[in-house]
Amino acid sequence: MASTKTIRLKVLRQDGPSSRDTKRWEEFDIAWHPRMNVISALMEIRKNPQTADGTKTAPVVWESSCLEEVCGSCTMLVNGKVRQACSALVDQVSPNGEPITLAPMTKFPLVRDLVVDRSRMFEDLKKVKAWVHLDGSHELGPGPRQSQENQEEAYPLSRCMTCGCCLEACPQVNGQSSFIGPAAINQVRLFNLHPSGKMHAAARLESLMGEGGIGDCGKAQNCVVVCPKEIPLVDSIAVVSRQTTKHMLFGWLLD
Numbered sequence: 001m002a003s004t005k006t007i008r009l010k011v012l013r014q015d016g017p018s019s020r021d022t023k024r025w026e027e028f029d030i031a032w033h034p035r036m037n038v039i040s041a042l043m044e045i046r047k048n049p050q051t052a053d054g055t056k057t058a059p060v061v062w063e064s065s066c067l068e069e070v071c072g073s074c075t076m077l078v079n080g081k082v083r084q085a086c087s088a089l090v091d092q093v094s095p096n097g098e099p100i101t102l103a104p105m106t107k108f109p110l111v112r113d114l115v116v117d118r119s120r121m122f123e124d125l126k127k128v129k130a131w132v133h134l135d136g137s138h139e140l141g142p143g144p145r146q147s148q149e150n151q152e153e154a155y156p157l158s159r160c161m162t163c164g165c166c167l168e169a170c171p172q173v174n175g176q177s178s179f180i181g182p183a184a185i186n187q188v189r190l191f192n193l194h195p196s197g198k199m200h201a202a203a204r205l206e207s208l209m210g211e212g213g214i215g216d217c218g219k220a221q222n223c224v225v226v227c228p229k230e231i232p233l234v235d236s237i238a239v240v241s242r243q244t245t246k247h248m249l250f251g252w253l254l255d
């Protein structure tokens with residue numbers, strides 16, 4: 001027998017980046033299914049985009065790809081908390097049938113409805129050179145061996161999916177600041193650890209030493225609490241902060 005249970009979603013919508021006059025909450029009632037998550041609930045709305053009072057509306061726009069908390073693209077505010085919508089189970093976020101609120105992240109430019117533009121995070125990865133340089137496309141032979149200890153420190157840092165949760169939660173990331181945020185700082189730690197990557201450690205540290213760099217972290221530690229990949233962001237900030245101090249004091253000796 002088909003379930004008669006329904007769930008209510010309250011979605012904060014806006015038709016486009018410059019259409020602030022279209023910003024509004026819309027409510028939707030949809031049929032509940034076992035093991036539903038927020039993305040499958042949004043898919044139900046798309047089948048019949050009509051608000052709870054029966055008014056026809058445009059389908060809600062959101063972004064998703066992997067559906068297994070790996071790509072980071074579905075990050076949004078679910079009941080006010082930043083997280084991935086694909087791993088937000090309806091029964092967990094609304095245990096007693098409470099309405100579920102969905103809103104876009106606030107620290108990134110809005111594209112439409114629940115979609116934001118996270119380009120700044122990818123630009124920041126370029127700024128800190130979050131890669132291992134290659135000297136050419138010819139065969140270079142085996143690189144230096146990475147010790148077990150080094151691998152164990154690097155692996156948790158490598159799980160970042162550039163989702164934006166840490167920037168959303170960070171009080172230092174706001175309209176008045178150019179703070180790069182914890183995700184890129186963590187990537188500096190990761191690539192400075194790598195046996196080949198560390199050849200460009202100085203350039204990475206220098207990219208964090210100016211305005212908007214690591215000195216702007218207020219150490220509020222909100223970032224580590226919200227990171228879905230449990231990346232030790234506060235440790236990474238402390239490690240990279242020590243590296244930048246050392247580079248500032250003694251870097252000239254090594255040049």
Ligand code: SF4
Nearest residue numbers: 170217218220221223
């Ligand atoms: S420790 Fe606080 S201020 Fe620093 S990056 Fe994390 S949330 Fe932002």
Ligand code: SF4
Nearest residue numbers: 160161163164166227
């Ligand atoms: S550090 Fe964590 S919260 Fe920040 S972007 Fe990476 S995975 Fe997301």
Ligand code: FES
Nearest residue numbers: 065067069072086
């Ligand atoms: S769809 Fe990839 S993390 Fe949710």
